Amino acid sequence: MSKPERADLESLSDLCTPWCLHVAVTLGIAEHIAAGHDRIEPLAAAAQCDARVLHCMLGHLVSKGVFEEPELGRFTLNDAARDLLNPAARIGLDLDGIGGRMAFAWGTLLTFVRTGASGYHEVFGRPFWEDLEAHPAVAASFDALIGAVGHGTPSAEFQISGGWDSVKTVVDVGGGTGGMLAEVLRAHLHVRGILVDVPRAVAQADEVFQSAGVADRATAVGRSFFDPLPGDADLYLLRGVLNNWPDREAAALLRNCARAAGTSGRVVILKSVGPDGEPRRLTVDMVLVGGRHRSISEFRDLARESGLEVTAAGKQSAYYVVECRVAASGGKS
Numbered sequence: 001m002s003k004p005e006r007a008d009l010e011s012l013s014d015l016c017t018p019w020c021l022h023v024a025v026t027l028g029i030a031e032h033i034a035a036g037h038d039r040i041e042p043l044a045a046a047a048q049c050d051a052r053v054l055h056c057m058l059g060h061l062v063s064k065g066v067f068e069e070p071e072l073g074r075f076t077l078n079d080a081a082r083d084l085l086n087p088a089a090r091i092g093l094d095l096d097g098i099g100g101r102m103a104f105a106w107g108t109l110l111t112f113v114r115t116g117a118s119g120y121h122e123v124f125g126r127p128f129w130e131d132l133e134a135h136p137a138v139a140a141s142f143d144a145l146i147g148a149v150g151h152g153t154p155s156a157e158f159q160i161s162g163g164w165d166s167v168k169t170v171v172d173v174g175g176g177t178g179g180m181l182a183e184v185l186r187a188h189l190h191v192r193g194i195l196v197d198v199p200r201a202v203a204q205a206d207e208v209f210q211s212a213g214v215a216d217r218a219t220a221v222g223r224s225f226f227d228p229l230p231g232d233a234d235l236y237l238l239r240g241v242l243n244n245w246p247d248r249e250a251a252a253l254l255r256n257c258a259r260a261a262g263t264s265g266r267v268v269i270l271k272s273v274g275p276d277g278e279p280r281r282l283t284v285d286m287v288l289v290g291g292r293h294r295s296i297s298e299f300r301d302l303a304r305e306s307g308l309e310v311t312a313a314g315k316q317s318a319y320y321v322v323e324c325r326v327a328a329s330g331g332k333s
């Protein structure tokens with residue numbers, strides 16, 4: 001294996017470029033240029049900002065390969081700048097929406113590293129999930145980011161032990177606006193689905209189910225997943241959810257799934273657990289919510305504490321899939 005090039009600390013620690021990109025997106029600079037406002041004065045007027053500072057900011061981005069300045073004070077789009085017109089890039093970078101929450105959350109990293117708990121409330125006054133409930137426009141951009149516009153159509157390509165034939169009902173716990181459940185139902189035509197998420201997110205599910213052609217097999221329940229879950233389903237799916245919570249809440253959520261699944265159901269975890277020995281990485285969702293991706297050994301301990309035992313675990317296509325069932329001594333009697 002070739003040795004990586006020596007890291008350049010100065011460019012790695014320079015915050016100028018990421019902030020210029022966020023501000024350019026928030027001001028809609030690429031859109032204004034695409035609409036013909038290519039000279040700095042009309043561009044600044046269209047974006048309602050200071051022309052001299054905007055000129056410096058765009059000059060910096062040009063030096064980094066985003067936008068071109070064919071003559072002093074006139075800007076055009078290059079391929080990188082055109083990427084900023086993509087709705088997914090816009091949602092992730094717009095400081096007025098979830099992009100701003102993610103950007104400013106990095107300022108709380110010191111607290112997270114020192115204490116192991118999210119410092120998000122230090123900047124926004126409340127923990128992340130409560131902050132979303134208090135700010136509907138930010139919440140809408142979060143839903144869009146994790147939905148089809150942002151992260152794309154989720155993959156339902158994963159197998160479960162014994163196959164899908166015996167599964168009649170799936171509950172997607174914390175399934176957002178229903179994109180994953182819709183894909184599961186499209187892939188398994190005999191399955192019915194129940195989405196559980198906060199009322200705001202499930203309010204959009206009907207449209208998602210209709211456009212996927214699965215509305216006749218899907219329902220949605222707007223409630224906290226810490227409250228009792230719909231019972232007696234064959235499979236409780238947690239995709240990209242358990243990693244959002246510290247151990248205490250993650251165990252409570254697993255216990256809740258175990259209670260609903262009883263002895264006949266199973267709990268399937270995606271995007272939250274990986275094999276032992278996998279390199280550790282920091283991601284922005286950890287900083288936002290103080291959650292963690294767990295190794296399978298760590299997860300086995302958490303599952304045991306929650307009345308579940310891991311019955312299968314392994315990498316399949318896009319996912320590391322973990323299946324659990326109520327342990328002989330735990331869950332619903």
Ligand SMILES: C[S@@+](CC[C@H](N)C(=O)[O-])C[C@H]1O[C@@H](n2cnc3c(N)ncnc32)[C@H](O)[C@@H]1O
Nearest residue numbers: 129146174175176197198201223224225239240
């Ligand atoms: C990272 S998203 C994952 C969404 C979806 N499972 C996916 O894979 O795209 C986490 C989800 O948990 C939901 N959530 C957070 N707290 C919740 C709660 N107390 N009750 C129900 N849903 C909750 C959020 O609304 C969000 O949809």
